Amino acid sequence: MTLDDARKALIEVLKDIQARSGLGCPQLDGSVVPPKALEKFDSTVWPAATTLVARKLGVKIPPDVHIFGGEKGGPLLTIDQSAKLICDKSRAKNAVKAAA
Numbered sequence: 821m822t823l824d825d826a827r828k829a830l831i832e833v834l835k836d837i838q839a840r841s842g843l844g845c846p847q848l849d850g851s852v853v854p855p856k857a858l859e860k861f862d863s864t865v866w867p868a869a870t871t872l873v874a875r876k877l878g879v880k881i882p883p884d885v886h887i888f889g890g891e892k893g894g895p896l897l898t899i900d901q902s903a904k905l906i907c908d909k910s911r912a913k914n915a916v917k918a919a920a
Contacts, residue, residue: 821877821910826903829876830887833869834858834899850900855888863890879910 831848838845843859846852854861861869866888874881881887887905889897897905 826906833872881910885909
């Protein structure tokens with residue numbers, strides 16, 4: 821998985837979530853901070869979005885990794901920062917199964 825793969829998956833999932841919620845979606849690129857740019861995209865939606873991104877990429881994202889930031893008052897992340905975090909912290913599902 822490349823950084824571009826992660827970025828593309830994030831953008832596709834974010835657009836889909838907004839569409840399914842009946843909400844508008846501005847143009848998304850790597851510099852966008854989803855919780856600031858997307859209506860009603862808050863911490864209640866983030867776990868579902870994380871799961872959808874992981875499925876789309878075929879990876880496992882550990883539950884303690886908050887791909888949209890904001891953990892313990894930390895900064896919210898841009899799509900590029902989230903994509904990098906996914907690349908750094910995720911593991912291929914097959915690698916996880918092999919280790920088990």
